[in-house]
Amino acid sequence: MPAKSKDTPKKGETTRLAIEDAAVELFMEQGYHATSMRQIAERAELALGGIYNHFKSKEEIFEAIIIDKHPYKKVLPAILEAQGETAEDFMKNAAQISMIELKKQPYYLNLMFIEFVEFNGKHGALLLRKIAPKVLPIFEKLVKSRKELRITNPAMLVRSFFGLIISFMLTEMIIGHSHLNALMPKNPMDAYVDIYLHGILKPADL
Amino acid sequence: MPAKSKDTPKKGETTRLAIEDAAVELFMEQGYHATSMRQIAERAELALGGIYNHFKSKEEIFEAIIIDKHPYKKVLPAILEAQGETAEDFMKNAAQISMIELKKQPYYLNLMFIEFVEFNGKHGALLLRKIAPKVLPIFEKLVKSRKELRITNPAMLVRSFFGLIISFMLTEMIIGHSHLNALMPKNPMDAYVDIYLHGILKPADL
DNA sequence: AGAATAAAAATGAACGTTCGTTCGTTTCTG
DNA sequence: CAGAAACGAACGAACGTTCATTTTTATTCT
Numbered sequence: 379m380p381a382k383s384k385d386t387p388k389k390g391e392t393t394r395l396a397i398e399d400a401a402v403e404l405f406m407e408q409g410y411h412a413t414s415m416r417q418i419a420e421r422a423e424l425a426l427g428g429i430y431n432h433f434k435s436k437e438e439i440f441e442a443i444i445i446d447k448h449p450y451k452k453v454l455p456a457i458l459e460a461q462g463e464t465a466e467d468f469m470k471n472a473a474q475i476s477m478i479e480l481k482k483q484p485y486y487l488n489l490m491f492i493e494f495v496e497f498n499g500k501h502g503a504l505l506l507r508k509i510a511p512k513v514l515p516i517f518e519k520l521v522k523s524r525k526e527l528r529i530t531n532p533a534m535l536v537r538s539f540f541g542l543i544i545s546f547m548l549t550e551m552i553i554g555h556s557h558l559n560a561l562m563p564k565n566p567m568d569a570y571v572d573i574y575l576h577g578i579l580k581p582a583d584l
Numbered sequence: 585m586p587a588k589s590k591d592t593p594k595k596g597e598t599t600r601l602a603i604e605d606a607a608v609e610l611f612m613e614q615g616y617h618a619t620s621m622r623q624i625a626e627r628a629e630l631a632l633g634g635i636y637n638h639f640k641s642k643e644e645i646f647e648a649i650i651i652d653k654h655p656y657k658k659v660l661p662a663i664l665e666a667q668g669e670t671a672e673d674f675m676k677n678a679a680q681i682s683m684i685e686l687k688k689q690p691y692y693l694n695l696m697f698i699e700f701v702e703f704n705g706k707h708g709a710l711l712l713r714k715i716a717p718k719v720l721p722i723f724e725k726l727v728k729s730r731k732e733l734r735i736t737n738p739a740m741l742v743r744s745f746f747g748l749i750i751s752f753m754l755t756e757m758i759i760g761h762s763h764l765n766a767l768m769p770k771n772p773m774d775a776y777v778d779i780y781l782h783g784i785l786k787p788a789d790l
Numbered sequence: 791a792g793a794a795t796a797a798a799a800a801t802g803a804a805c806g807t808t809c810g811t812t813c814g815t816t817t818c819t820g
Numbered sequence: 821c822a823g824a825a826a827c828g829a830a831c832g833a834a835c836g837t838t839c840a841t842t843t844t845t846a847t848t849c850t
Contacts, residue, residue, distance in 0.1 A: 390817070390825070410703040411617030415810060425827045427812080432825090436810065466785055491697035495615040499757065506762050529784040533767030533776075538779050542756045544746035551705065551744065556712050561739030569737075575746050577783035578735040579672060595845065596798070621836060631801045633838080638799090642836065 382436075396422045402443045406485035410440060410492045423496060442503045444493060449486055450509050452479050465524035467573055469539075475570045484531040487547055535581050542574045600627040600638040608649045612691035616646060616698045634754055650699060650707045656715050658685050663722060671730035671783055675745075680779045682749050693753055716742075748780045 404413040415436060419462045433439045451564035456475040462468035478485070493502050517532040518537070529535055546567065553559055563569040599768070605773040606627035625632045639645045641729060662681040668674035723745070724737040735741055744764050752773065759765055769775040 383637065389753060393825080409615075409617065411615065411809095412702060415652045416807075425823095426810095427619045427828065428826045430811070440685065469784070488701050491701050492615075495694050495697050495701065496618060502758060503762060506764065510762075510764055515736065524808090525672075527777060527784060527788055528782065528786045529775075531767070531769055533764055534769055534772070534775055535784065537755050537759060537764075537768070537772075538784065540777075541751035542621065545751035545753055548750055549743050549747045551700065552708060553712060556709060556716075558716055558739055558743075561737070562743070563737055563740055564745075566740070567736075569740055570747075573735060573783070574779070575785050576734065576783045577779070578675070578733060578741065578744065579781050582730055582785035584669075599799080617835095622834090630799095632847070633802065633837095636799045672839075 390432065393422070393428070394426060397424065397429055397432055397439065398443055398446065401439045402447050402489070405440065405443065405492060406488045409488075410436075412495045424522075440492075440497075441501055445491060445505065445508075447483075447486065447489070448505060448509075449480055449483055450513075454512060457513075465486075465526040466518070468520070468524070471573055471577060473539070473542060473574065474567060477546060477567055480543065480547060484547070487544075487551070538574070542570065546570045596638065596643050599628070599630060599634070603630065603635055603645065604652065607687055608695070609679075611646065611649065611698060612675060612694045615694075616642075616702045626695045646698075646703075650695060651714075653689075653692065653695070654715075655686055655782055656719075657687055657757055658688075660715075671726070671732040674726070679745070679748060679772060679780065683752060685749060686749065686753060690753065690757075693750075693757070693773060697726070697789060720728055720784065744780070748776065752776045 397418060401413070404417055404421060407413075415429060417425055418439070419429055422429075429439075433442070453476045456479050457472045460468055460471040460475055462471050490502070492576045493499060513536055514532060517535045521527055521530050521532050523536065527535075531540070550566070553562075603624060607619070607624045610623055610627065613619075621635060622632055625635055625644070628635075630670045635645075639648070659682045662685050663678045666674055666678040666681055668677050696708070699705060719742055720738060727733055727736050727741065729736050733741075735744070756772070759768075
């Protein structure tokens with residue numbers, strides 16, 4: 379087998395992407411171990427051996443996917459675009475834009491689950507180091523400029539903000555199609571953000 | 585092989601439990617497909633074929649586990665025992681007791697992830713139907729008796745309550761051992777519950 | 791009590807599949 | 821016409837499950 383050159387030709391890149399696309403679909407549908415290289419090859423319309431011209435192993439495909447397909451690439455610009463006169467408006471917009479963006483690839487959560495279950499968060503830590511420096515400053519700036527915030531620890535804000543989104547997506551998956559869903563408010567996403575902003579309790583009398 | 589009788593002898597039950605215990609550990613550590621029947625047999629100190637005297641298949645082991653080992657059996661009594669003069673005290677206690685209870689088996693979340701990834705929530709819906717009737721009345725009673733609650737939809741309260749717990753556990757797993765953790769408040773669990781109760785915003789002036 | 795006995799449980803070799811990966815070869819491409 | 825890409829048969833290993841057999845267990849009968 380000849381050695382690979384340093385520059386990346388065109389044809390090679392397109393099939394590499396085809397492999398990634400096929401793999402991300404299958405991983406999200408079935409899980410990592412339940413997906414075979416033969417299935418990936420078939421969906422990418424490639425022979426089995428052809429995959430190994432682009433990836434050294436199955437795990438290398440997963441590594442490439444978990445980073446390339448992460449929704450933060452779409453969510454981050456969405457948050458930055460979030461406008462609003464008050465901090466409440468800003469958070470509302472940011473949360474809802476993020477959730478809407480995430481709903482476009484709802485099974486990405488599955489990829490993270492696979493990451494936890496099969497790789498014990500090996501690649502997750504890598505991801506965090508990459509994303510944190512980009513998202514922390516946003517919330518630091520927010521805390522400084524908006525005096526309406528009761529919670530002023532930026533890291534805690536980041537954590538609770540993404541906790542909010544994950545929590546919404548997860549509970550949506552669990553009870554979204556069950557009989558419990560009929561008991562929910564008309565727009566659960568609004569209700570969720572509302573609790574995040576104001577809590578479940580009435581404001582205390584002063 | 586002779587047919588099995590209807591009553592369950594003692595010896596059989598103990599090894600059945602040994603198999604479940606071995607399997608739940610391995611599934612949580614490695615995932616479902618990454619765990620082999622041989623590994624389960626070895627940890628249960630049993631020969632490979634012996635497993636099949638107690639379970640028809642690998643999936644049947646998983647089914648038994650996902651129900652028998654669910655923490656709601658421990659969390660529910662904990663919530664019922666939660667005391668407090670005010671609704672705030674009650675929710676604080678309930679949330680913290682639940683989280684502490686869940687922290688005792690922190691990798692059960694992995695079982696749920698496996699459930700999502702490998703079985704598409706097949707057994708999860710079954711679980712929900714079993715748990716919902718027990719937990720909904722608790723929150724219905726709470727709404728009726730405590731006038732301090734701003735959120736009065738019991739189903740939404742249940743959802744957000746368990747969303748809170750899941751969100752905390754998940755973000756704990758993700759950033760708990762990272763450099764970001766140093767930026768967190770001293771007691772993140774308290775901070776989390778505090779946001780749930782009062783929101784991230786200062787109360788609006790009236 | 792202890793022997794007899796039949797069901798339950800444990801054993802580990804073996805079966806047929808499928809897995810990830812390799813490799814010699816052919817085809818395509820710039 | 822070199823080097824990249826695609827091909828598909830082949831490899832050894834590991835998988836879930838089955839099976840004939842032996843051992844253990846619990847019960848019945850003297």
